[in-house]
Amino acid sequence: MSTHDDLRDIALAEFAVAGYAGTSLQRIAEIAGLSKSSVLYHYDSKEALLQAAIGPAIDRMDAILDSLGGSLTDRDDRHAFIVQFVDFLLAHRLEVHMFINQGPGLEDVPVIDRANAMVVKLATFFSSSVGTVEDHLRFGIALGGAAYVLSAKQDDALRDQQFGEAAQIEVRTALITIVTELLEPVSLRSAQATT
Amino acid sequence: MSTHDDLRDIALAEFAVAGYAGTSLQRIAEIAGLSKSSVLYHYDSKEALLQAAIGPAIDRMDAILDSLGGSLTDRDDRHAFIVQFVDFLLAHRLEVHMFINQGPGLEDVPVIDRANAMVVKLATFFSSSVGTVEDHLRFGIALGGAAYVLSAKQDDALRDQQFGEAAQIEVRTALITIVTELLEPVSLRSAQATT
DNA sequence: ACGGTAACTGACCGATCGGTCAGAGGCTGT
DNA sequence: ACAGCCTCTGACCGATCGGTCAGTTACCGT
Numbered sequence: 001m002s003t004h005d006d007l008r009d010i011a012l013a014e015f016a017v018a019g020y021a022g023t024s025l026q027r028i029a030e031i032a033g034l035s036k037s038s039v040l041y042h043y044d045s046k047e048a049l050l051q052a053a054i055g056p057a058i059d060r061m062d063a064i065l066d067s068l069g070g071s072l073t074d075r076d077d078r079h080a081f082i083v084q085f086v087d088f089l090l091a092h093r094l095e096v097h098m099f100i101n102q103g104p105g106l107e108d109v110p111v112i113d114r115a116n117a118m119v120v121k122l123a124t125f126f127s128s129s130v131g132t133v134e135d136h137l138r139f140g141i142a143l144g145g146a147a148y149v150l151s152a153k154q155d156d157a158l159r160d161q162q163f164g165e166a167a168q169i170e171v172r173t174a175l176i177t178i179v180t181e182l183l184e185p186v187s188l189r190s191a192q193a194t195t
Numbered sequence: 196m197s198t199h200d201d202l203r204d205i206a207l208a209e210f211a212v213a214g215y216a217g218t219s220l221q222r223i224a225e226i227a228g229l230s231k232s233s234v235l236y237h238y239d240s241k242e243a244l245l246q247a248a249i250g251p252a253i254d255r256m257d258a259i260l261d262s263l264g265g266s267l268t269d270r271d272d273r274h275a276f277i278v279q280f281v282d283f284l285l286a287h288r289l290e291v292h293m294f295i296n297q298g299p300g301l302e303d304v305p306v307i308d309r310a311n312a313m314v315v316k317l318a319t320f321f322s323s324s325v326g327t328v329e330d331h332l333r334f335g336i337a338l339g340g341a342a343y344v345l346s347a348k349q350d351d352a353l354r355d356q357q358f359g360e361a362a363q364i365e366v367r368t369a370l371i372t373i374v375t376e377l378l379e380p381v382s383l384r385s386a387q388a389t390t
Numbered sequence: 391a392c393g394g395t396a397a398c399t400g401a402c403c404g405a406t407c408g409g410t411c412a413g414a415g416g417c418t419g420t
Numbered sequence: 421a422c423a424g425c426c427t428c429t430g431a432c433c434g435a436t437c438g439g440t441c442a443g444t445t446a447c448c449g450t
Contacts, residue, residue: 003397018300022216025438036438038398046438100343101296105213133362134369137344141373144347145340148295149332152339167328174329178336181376198427220408231408233428241408 004042007032012053016094016151020050020102051111057095058114061088065121081125082183086146086175090168093150100147119143142182146175199237202227207248211289211346215245215297246306252290253309256283260316276320277378281341281370285363288345295342314338337377341370 001009010031014023025046029036043049064084068077089096099115106112123139131139153171196204205226209218220241224231238244259279263272284291294310301307318334326334348366 019214019216019297021214022300024436026436034397035399037400037440040439041396041398044439097296101292102214104347105217132369133365134372137366137369138373140344140347141336141340141377143340144343145336145338148339148343149335152299152335170328171332174327174332177329178333178377182336182373219406221406229427230429232410232430235409236426236428239409 003032003034003038007034007039007042007049008052011049012094012098015050015053015102016098020046020098020106025049047109047111050109054095054098054115055111057088057092058099058111058118060092061118061122064088065118065125068125078183079180082179083176086172086179089146089150089175090172093147096143096147097151100144138182142179146179198227198229198233202229202234202237202244203247206244207289207293210245210248210297211293215241215293215301220244242304242306245304249290249293249310250306252283252287253294253306253313255287256313256317259283260313260320263320273378274375277374278371281367281374284341284345284370285367288342291338291342292346295339333377337374341374 007028011023011028014028014031018027025036025039028049029039032039039049043052064081068081099112100119103112103116103119122143123136202223206218206223209223209226220231220234223244224234227234234244238247259276263276294307295314298307298311298314317338318331
């Protein structure tokens with residue numbers, strides 16, 4: 001992999017764990033084995049590094065949302081979208097974790113505005129106008145919860161590299177189950193026993 | 196409220212939205228209408244401010260966990276605990292959001308170590324030794340998702356102050372429903388239709 | 391062999407960081 | 421009136437921040 005891409009990956013990992021403000025160019029340079037000047041040779045600024053780190057993820061989510069027509073009332077369409085959504089989360093867990101948790105507070109950064117707009121757009125697919133409070137909460141928990149648990153499992157995942165592939169499939173399957181359960185609208189939900 | 200408490204509340208709000216590293220003492224001082232020196236008069240250091248901000252929440256969660264015996268196999272015990280858990284989240288959403296998302300990356304800070312230890316302790320109550328991957332994910336999503344959605348709804352909550360009390364009850368009820376659904380162990384779950 | 395370019399570096403800049411310190415102002419009990 | 425304490429402040433400190441710039445390598449096609 002090129003130095004350029006290395007820096008982007010390192011920056012993304014550090015931004016996700018230590019925060020954008022909490023990550024210095026010096027630290028990124030040290031991890032990459034370069035000087036701070038070299039980092040600024042490959043990217044014009046720290047903000048450009050942020051854009052390179054999370055931009056592709058936003059592009060992909062935008063593409064997924066654009067490929068969809070209106071709202072997801074059909075059950076099969078919904079399931080297909082949830083699969084796409086989970087795969088997106090698995091592929092871009094660090095990016096999602098980043099702009100979910102640091103989106104507010106990083107205003108005036110163009111790429112962050114795009115990310116926030118994308119989240120809003122995403123939310124409308126699930127809880128369009130008629131959404132109840134509970135439906136709003138369900139969507140938020142699915143999004144924020146999945147982003148959290150996938151970035152928190154990062155350490156475990158690296159440690160359990162030997163199980164890599166099998167474990168990844170298991171996580172994916174479980175995630176689809178849980179997210180489907182969470183996002184299933186009340187109208188499609190079977191009657192529950194009162195507690 | 197005293198200046199001392201004001202500073203703690205301001206710091207907590209800023210830490211939660213901008214991150215610990217991203218919040219300067221200067222900014223806290225400006226919001227409080229004081230000088231930076233005054234902030235350091237009330238608290239010995241920035242770290243002391245962090246401890247004052249999230250310490251009480253950790254104490255409360257520790258107390259809740261200590262009041263429980265072993266694992267939560269009984270259904271009623273489980274429900275009672277979930278209610279306590281949700282009320283804890285509602286009362287301390289900013290603190291939880293903080294050490295959920297900034298816990299890693301803020302190592303070597305004593306109060307953060309306590310917070311991380313508490314989260315681990317909390318996790319054992321739900322997915323003790325035999326926990327499947329899906330159960331681990333369910334717990335993580337419930338915790339991280341609830342923390343996210345409650346801190347994200349902060350703006351809305353302030354804007355909808357007129358509905359304050361009624362909306363709060365609705366959120367609490369919905370949260371209990373969702374968290375219960377998420378944390379219900381497989382053994383107690385009714386059969387699901389295969390998708 | 392030589393010119394150009396991509397990759398990289400150390401020195402340096404102003405700004406801001408967390409933190410120290412001596413002291414000013416006000417309020418209290420004696 | 422005085423002493424003591426609580427609150428607060430500006431000046432200052434070394435360190436680090438993001439970023440600029442001139443210059444050094446190494447490799448390339450000609």
